[in-house]
Amino acid sequence: MDGEKDDDLGAFDPSIPEEGPSAPPPGWLDDVHGYQGHRGGEGDDPLYPPPPAYTPQPELDKNTSVPDVRVPQVSEEVARDALLRFVESRWRFSSKPARNMSFRELRAVTVYRYRLETFCETRTSGWQFEPYNGQLVDGAEFGLSPLPWDVPVAPPQRFSDGVEKVRVPHSCIVKVCHMCSGCGRVRCNSCYGRGQKRCLICHGKGFRRKPGNHKRSGSTRCTSCHGRGRKRCLSCNGQGFKTCSVCHGSQNLLHFIQLTVTWKNNVSDFVPDRQPDFPDEKFEKVTGDPFFIDENVLVYPIRGFPDQEICDASSRLIQEHLQRFSATSRVLQQRQTIELVPLTHAFYTYSGKDFSFFVYGTENKVFTSRYPSACSVL
Known part of the structure:
Protein backbone atom coordinates (compact mmCIF):
# COMPACT_ATOMS: atom_id res chain seq x y z
CA MET A 1 0.00 0.00 0.00
CA ASP A 2 1.67 3.19 -1.16
CA GLY A 3 -0.58 5.51 0.78
CA GLU A 4 -3.10 8.00 -0.50
CA LYS A 5 -2.23 10.99 -2.60
CA ASP A 6 -3.19 14.52 -1.61
CA ASP A 7 -5.94 14.44 -4.26
CA ASP A 8 -7.59 11.57 -2.39
CA LEU A 9 -8.08 13.69 0.70
CA GLY A 10 -11.14 15.29 -0.80
CA ALA A 11 -12.04 17.94 -3.38
CA PHE A 12 -12.46 21.60 -2.57
CA ASP A 13 -15.29 23.88 -3.62
CA PRO A 14 -13.99 26.23 -6.38
CA SER A 15 -16.70 28.77 -5.57
CA ILE A 16 -15.02 29.56 -2.25
CA PRO A 17 -12.19 32.02 -2.88
CA GLU A 18 -8.76 31.97 -1.34
CA GLU A 19 -7.86 34.64 1.21
CA GLY A 20 -7.14 38.00 -0.34
CA PRO A 21 -5.04 40.84 1.08
CA SER A 22 -5.88 41.98 4.59
CA ALA A 23 -5.82 45.62 3.45
CA PRO A 24 -7.51 47.03 0.35
CA PRO A 25 -5.19 46.93 -2.67
CA PRO A 26 -3.95 50.19 -4.27
CA GLY A 27 -6.64 51.95 -6.27
CA TRP A 28 -9.45 50.19 -4.40
CA LEU A 29 -10.73 53.47 -2.97
CA ASP A 30 -11.10 56.88 -4.56
CA ASP A 31 -9.27 59.97 -3.37
CA VAL A 32 -11.16 62.43 -1.20
CA HIS A 33 -10.31 66.11 -1.54
CA GLY A 34 -7.88 67.15 1.17
CA TYR A 35 -6.90 63.58 2.05
CA GLN A 36 -5.00 62.52 -1.06
CA GLY A 37 -2.09 60.23 -0.39
CA HIS A 38 -3.48 59.01 2.96
CA ARG A 39 -4.97 55.73 1.82
CA GLY A 40 -4.38 53.16 4.53
CA GLY A 41 -3.61 52.36 8.13
CA GLU A 42 -3.50 54.96 10.84
CA GLY A 43 -1.70 57.46 8.63
CA ASP A 44 1.89 58.23 9.54
CA ASP A 45 2.40 61.52 7.71
CA PRO A 46 0.98 64.60 9.45
CA LEU A 47 -1.55 66.78 7.65
CA TYR A 48 0.10 70.18 7.50
CA PRO A 49 -1.79 72.86 9.46
CA PRO A 50 -2.36 76.45 8.41
CA PRO A 51 0.55 78.78 9.28
CA PRO A 52 0.60 80.46 12.72
CA ALA A 53 -1.06 83.83 12.99
CA TYR A 54 2.12 85.60 14.09
CA THR A 55 5.70 85.05 15.20
CA PRO A 56 6.63 86.34 18.65
CA GLN A 57 9.30 89.01 18.91
CA PRO A 58 10.81 90.65 22.01
CA GLU A 59 8.62 93.37 23.48
CA LEU A 60 11.00 96.28 23.92
CA ASP A 61 8.80 98.08 26.41
CA LYS A 62 8.13 95.07 28.63
CA ASN A 63 10.67 93.76 31.11
CA THR A 64 10.41 90.76 33.38
CA SER A 65 11.02 91.81 36.96
CA VAL A 66 12.04 89.62 39.85
CA PRO A 67 9.61 89.72 42.78
CA ASP A 68 10.82 90.17 46.31
CA VAL A 69 11.35 86.48 47.06
CA ARG A 70 13.52 85.02 49.78
CA VAL A 71 15.95 82.31 48.75
CA PRO A 72 14.63 79.21 50.55
CA GLN A 73 16.94 77.68 53.11
CA VAL A 74 16.41 74.54 55.15
CA SER A 75 17.13 74.25 58.86
CA THR A 118 4.28 74.28 23.80
CA PHE A 119 0.88 72.58 23.60
CA CYS A 120 0.45 71.23 20.06
CA GLU A 121 -2.15 69.41 18.00
CA THR A 122 -1.20 67.03 15.18
CA ARG A 123 -3.60 65.41 12.70
CA THR A 124 -3.12 62.34 10.53
CA SER A 125 -5.63 60.41 8.44
CA GLY A 126 -6.10 56.99 6.93
CA TRP A 127 -8.76 54.78 5.42
CA GLN A 128 -10.40 52.37 7.87
CA PHE A 129 -13.21 49.85 7.43
CA GLU A 130 -15.72 47.82 9.38
CA PRO A 131 -18.22 45.07 8.41
CA TYR A 132 -21.29 46.56 6.76
CA ASN A 133 -24.51 45.33 8.33
CA GLY A 134 -26.96 47.93 7.13
CA GLN A 135 -25.77 50.85 9.27
CA LEU A 136 -26.07 54.45 8.11
CA VAL A 137 -23.74 55.33 5.23
CA ASP A 138 -22.64 58.97 5.56
CA GLY A 139 -21.41 59.31 2.00
CA ALA A 140 -20.68 62.01 -0.53
CA GLU A 141 -24.38 62.42 -1.32
CA PHE A 142 -24.68 64.30 1.99
CA GLY A 143 -22.05 66.85 1.01
CA LEU A 144 -18.31 67.33 0.65
CA SER A 145 -16.02 66.09 3.41
CA PRO A 146 -14.56 68.97 5.45
CA LEU A 147 -10.82 69.54 5.16
CA PRO A 148 -8.70 67.85 7.83
CA TRP A 149 -8.21 70.95 9.97
CA ASP A 150 -11.87 71.96 9.61
CA VAL A 151 -13.20 68.84 11.35
CA PRO A 152 -14.26 69.99 14.86
CA VAL A 153 -12.60 68.02 17.65
CA ALA A 154 -12.73 69.10 21.31
CA PRO A 155 -9.21 69.25 22.80
CA PRO A 156 -8.37 67.94 26.28
CA GLN A 157 -7.31 70.14 29.17
CA ARG A 158 -4.52 72.49 28.17
CA PHE A 159 -0.95 71.24 28.46
CA SER A 160 -2.04 67.61 28.80
CA ASP A 161 -1.49 64.80 26.27
CA GLY A 162 -4.34 63.01 24.54
CA VAL A 163 -5.46 61.15 21.41
CA GLU A 164 -8.87 61.22 19.71
CA LYS A 165 -10.02 59.25 16.66
CA VAL A 166 -12.96 60.65 14.68
CA ARG A 167 -14.69 59.65 11.47
CA VAL A 168 -14.51 62.31 8.76
CA PRO A 169 -18.08 63.35 7.81
CA HIS A 170 -19.37 62.30 4.36
CA SER A 171 -16.38 60.01 3.66
CA CYS A 172 -18.17 56.64 3.92
CA ILE A 173 -18.49 54.21 1.03
CA VAL A 174 -19.68 50.58 0.84
CA LYS A 175 -17.72 48.08 -1.25
CA VAL A 176 -17.55 44.29 -1.46
CA CYS A 177 -15.02 42.74 0.89
CA HIS A 178 -11.59 42.62 -0.71
CA MET A 179 -10.58 39.59 1.37
CA CYS A 180 -13.37 37.20 0.31
CA SER A 181 -14.56 39.00 -2.87
CA GLY A 182 -18.03 39.32 -1.37
CA CYS A 183 -18.46 35.60 -0.60
CA GLY A 184 -18.44 35.99 3.18
CA ARG A 185 -16.09 33.04 3.62
CA VAL A 186 -12.66 31.97 2.44
CA ARG A 187 -10.98 28.68 1.69
CA CYS A 188 -9.16 27.18 4.66
CA ASN A 189 -5.47 27.60 4.01
CA SER A 190 -4.60 24.79 6.40
CA CYS A 191 -6.33 21.97 4.48
CA TYR A 192 -6.62 23.87 1.16
CA GLY A 193 -10.42 23.63 1.28
CA ARG A 194 -10.60 19.83 1.54
CA GLY A 195 -11.72 19.66 5.16
CA GLN A 196 -9.26 16.85 5.85
CA LYS A 197 -5.54 16.59 6.39
CA ARG A 198 -3.12 13.71 6.05
CA CYS A 199 -2.51 11.92 9.34
CA LEU A 200 0.93 12.86 10.62
CA ILE A 201 1.25 9.74 12.76
CA CYS A 202 0.98 7.15 9.97
CA HIS A 203 1.84 9.54 7.11
CA GLY A 204 -1.47 8.80 5.41
CA LYS A 205 -1.01 5.01 5.22
CA GLY A 206 -3.64 4.11 7.79
CA PHE A 207 -1.36 1.63 9.56
CA ARG A 208 1.83 1.61 11.58
CA ARG A 209 4.51 -1.09 11.67
CA LYS A 210 5.14 -2.83 14.93
CA PRO A 211 8.53 -2.12 16.43
CA GLY A 212 11.21 -4.49 15.06
CA ASN A 213 9.01 -5.80 12.23
CA HIS A 214 9.44 -4.47 8.69
CA LYS A 215 6.81 -6.59 7.01
CA ARG A 216 3.21 -5.68 6.24
CA SER A 217 1.95 -8.56 8.36
CA GLY A 218 3.60 -6.92 11.34
CA SER A 219 1.64 -3.68 10.97
CA THR A 220 -1.21 -2.42 13.06
CA ARG A 221 -4.02 0.02 12.35
CA CYS A 222 -3.23 3.63 13.19
CA THR A 223 -5.16 4.58 16.29
CA SER A 224 -4.85 8.29 15.55
CA CYS A 225 -6.83 8.26 12.30
CA HIS A 226 -8.56 4.88 12.87
CA GLY A 227 -7.01 3.46 9.70
CA ARG A 228 -8.36 6.14 7.37
CA GLY A 229 -5.02 7.84 6.74
CA ARG A 230 -6.59 11.26 7.12
CA LYS A 231 -8.09 13.38 9.87
CA ARG A 232 -10.57 16.18 10.09
CA CYS A 233 -8.99 19.63 9.75
CA LEU A 234 -9.20 21.30 13.14
CA SER A 235 -8.65 24.76 11.70
CA CYS A 236 -11.97 24.77 9.80
CA ASN A 237 -13.66 21.92 11.72
CA GLY A 238 -13.80 19.84 8.55
CA GLN A 239 -15.80 22.35 6.53
CA GLY A 240 -13.04 23.35 4.12
CA PHE A 241 -13.76 27.04 4.63
CA LYS A 242 -13.76 29.67 7.35
CA THR A 243 -15.77 32.80 7.92
CA CYS A 244 -13.98 35.80 6.44
CA SER A 245 -11.94 37.46 9.16
CA VAL A 246 -12.33 40.90 7.58
CA CYS A 247 -16.07 41.23 6.92
CA HIS A 248 -17.09 38.54 9.46
CA GLY A 249 -19.43 37.04 6.89
CA SER A 250 -21.27 40.24 6.01
CA GLN A 251 -19.78 40.19 2.46
CA ASN A 252 -19.48 44.00 2.33
CA LEU A 253 -17.35 46.59 4.09
CA LEU A 254 -18.06 50.16 5.11
CA HIS A 255 -14.95 52.23 4.34
CA PHE A 256 -14.38 55.65 5.90
CA ILE A 257 -11.57 58.12 6.55
CA GLN A 258 -10.46 58.16 10.15
CA LEU A 259 -8.84 61.29 11.50
CA THR A 260 -6.38 60.76 14.35
CA VAL A 261 -5.87 63.87 16.45
CA THR A 262 -2.93 63.87 18.86
CA TRP A 263 -2.31 66.50 21.51
Missing part, protein backbone atom coordinates in the same frame (compact mmCIF):
# COMPACT_ATOMS: atom_id res chain seq x y z
CA GLU A 76 19.56 71.80 60.44
CA GLU A 77 16.65 69.66 61.58
CA VAL A 78 15.14 69.49 58.08
CA ALA A 79 18.54 68.77 56.51
CA ARG A 80 19.24 65.97 58.99
CA ASP A 81 15.81 64.39 58.44
CA ALA A 82 16.30 64.55 54.67
CA LEU A 83 19.69 62.83 54.93
CA LEU A 84 18.26 60.13 57.23
CA ARG A 85 15.53 59.36 54.67
CA PHE A 86 18.20 59.21 51.98
CA VAL A 87 20.46 56.71 53.80
CA GLU A 88 17.49 54.55 54.84
CA SER A 89 16.74 53.98 51.16
CA ARG A 90 20.24 52.61 50.62
CA TRP A 91 20.84 49.45 52.61
CA ARG A 92 24.66 49.73 52.48
CA PHE A 93 24.65 53.09 54.29
CA SER A 94 24.69 53.41 58.05
CA SER A 95 22.38 55.92 59.67
CA LYS A 96 24.86 56.60 62.49
CA PRO A 97 26.78 59.42 60.67
CA ALA A 98 23.50 61.18 59.78
CA ARG A 99 22.36 61.05 63.40
CA ASN A 100 25.65 62.13 64.98
CA MET A 101 27.14 64.58 62.46
CA SER A 102 27.90 68.19 63.38
CA PHE A 103 26.83 70.86 60.90
CA ARG A 104 29.42 73.46 59.96
CA GLU A 105 27.38 75.52 57.50
CA LEU A 106 24.11 75.51 55.53
CA ARG A 107 24.62 77.53 52.37
CA ALA A 108 21.51 78.40 50.35
CA VAL A 109 22.04 78.70 46.58
CA THR A 110 19.87 80.74 44.21
CA VAL A 111 18.76 78.47 41.35
CA TYR A 112 16.38 79.65 38.62
CA ARG A 113 14.76 77.15 36.27
CA TYR A 114 13.23 78.35 33.01
CA ARG A 115 10.57 76.13 31.46
CA LEU A 116 8.84 76.48 28.09
CA GLU A 117 5.74 74.42 27.30
CA LYS A 264 1.12 66.70 23.09
CA ASN A 265 2.66 69.08 25.59
CA ASN A 266 6.28 69.61 24.58
CA VAL A 267 8.45 70.75 27.49
CA SER A 268 11.98 72.19 27.55
CA ASP A 269 13.83 73.16 30.72
CA PHE A 270 16.93 75.25 31.28
CA VAL A 271 18.90 75.62 34.52
CA PRO A 272 22.08 77.73 34.56
CA ASP A 273 25.03 75.58 35.58
CA ARG A 274 26.22 77.37 38.70
CA GLN A 275 27.09 74.40 40.91
CA PRO A 276 29.80 72.18 39.39
CA ASP A 277 29.48 69.64 42.24
CA PHE A 278 25.73 69.21 41.72
CA PRO A 279 24.41 67.38 38.60
CA ASP A 280 21.82 69.54 36.83
CA GLU A 281 19.76 66.53 35.73
CA LYS A 282 18.68 66.07 39.35
CA PHE A 283 16.46 69.15 38.94
CA GLU A 284 14.31 67.32 36.36
CA LYS A 285 12.44 65.27 38.96
CA VAL A 286 11.77 67.93 41.59
CA THR A 287 9.47 70.94 41.77
CA GLY A 288 10.21 74.56 42.56
CA ASP A 289 8.32 77.76 43.35
CA PRO A 290 7.08 79.39 40.11
CA PHE A 291 7.12 83.15 40.63
CA PHE A 292 6.80 84.13 36.96
CA ILE A 293 4.14 82.61 34.65
CA ASP A 294 3.45 83.87 31.14
CA GLU A 295 0.83 82.11 29.02
CA ASN A 296 -0.47 82.95 25.55
CA VAL A 297 -1.05 81.39 22.14
CA LEU A 298 2.56 82.32 21.41
CA VAL A 299 4.70 83.81 24.14
CA TYR A 300 7.33 86.51 23.71
CA PRO A 301 10.98 86.06 24.69
CA ILE A 302 11.76 87.31 28.19
CA ARG A 303 13.66 90.57 28.51
CA GLY A 304 15.08 92.44 31.46
CA PHE A 305 15.45 89.49 33.83
CA PRO A 306 18.56 89.96 36.01
CA ASP A 307 19.96 86.56 34.98
CA GLN A 308 20.87 87.04 31.32
CA GLU A 309 21.20 83.29 30.76
CA ILE A 310 17.47 82.95 31.47
CA CYS A 311 16.70 85.65 28.87
CA ASP A 312 18.94 83.95 26.31
CA ALA A 313 17.37 80.56 27.00
CA SER A 314 13.87 82.00 26.59
CA SER A 315 14.70 83.47 23.18
CA ARG A 316 16.50 80.34 22.00
CA LEU A 317 13.89 77.81 23.14
CA ILE A 318 10.93 79.80 21.78
CA GLN A 319 12.60 79.90 18.37
CA GLU A 320 13.46 76.18 18.54
CA HIS A 321 9.89 75.20 19.45
CA LEU A 322 8.42 77.21 16.59
CA GLN A 323 10.81 75.63 14.09
CA ARG A 324 10.26 72.10 15.41
CA PHE A 325 6.49 72.07 15.91
CA SER A 326 4.74 74.72 13.82
CA ALA A 327 5.50 73.03 10.46
CA THR A 328 3.68 69.76 11.23
CA SER A 329 1.48 70.72 14.19
CA ARG A 330 -0.84 73.50 15.23
CA VAL A 331 0.43 75.39 18.28
CA LEU A 332 -2.58 75.85 20.55
CA GLN A 333 -0.96 77.47 23.58
CA GLN A 334 2.42 78.25 25.07
CA ARG A 335 3.48 78.79 28.65
CA GLN A 336 6.81 79.92 30.05
CA THR A 337 7.68 79.95 33.73
CA ILE A 338 10.60 80.84 35.93
CA GLU A 339 10.90 78.85 39.14
CA LEU A 340 13.06 79.32 42.19
CA VAL A 341 14.26 75.79 42.95
CA PRO A 342 15.41 75.25 46.55
CA LEU A 343 19.04 74.13 46.80
CA THR A 344 21.04 74.08 50.03
CA HIS A 345 24.62 72.91 50.32
CA ALA A 346 25.08 71.37 53.77
CA PHE A 347 28.61 71.07 55.19
CA TYR A 348 29.19 68.82 58.21
CA THR A 349 31.85 67.01 60.22
CA TYR A 350 31.88 63.38 61.31
CA SER A 351 34.70 61.53 63.11
CA GLY A 352 37.04 64.47 62.52
CA LYS A 353 36.50 64.54 58.74
CA ASP A 354 34.60 67.03 56.59
CA PHE A 355 31.74 66.01 54.30
CA SER A 356 28.85 67.69 52.50
CA PHE A 357 25.54 66.97 50.77
CA PHE A 358 22.84 68.85 48.87
CA VAL A 359 19.17 69.23 49.77
CA TYR A 360 17.18 70.22 46.68
CA GLY A 361 13.62 70.75 45.47
CA THR A 362 10.51 71.41 47.49
CA GLU A 363 10.55 67.64 48.17
CA ASN A 364 13.84 68.01 50.08
CA LYS A 365 15.63 65.31 48.13
CA VAL A 366 19.29 64.61 48.86
CA PHE A 367 22.34 64.19 46.66
CA THR A 368 25.80 63.33 47.93
CA SER A 369 28.84 62.01 46.17
CA ARG A 370 30.58 60.95 49.40
CA TYR A 371 29.16 59.54 52.62
CA PRO A 372 31.11 58.56 55.77
CA SER A 373 29.94 54.95 55.94
CA ALA A 374 28.94 52.24 53.50
CA CYS A 375 28.36 49.41 55.98
CA SER A 376 25.11 47.83 57.07
CA VAL A 377 22.51 50.05 58.69
CA LEU A 378 22.88 50.08 62.45
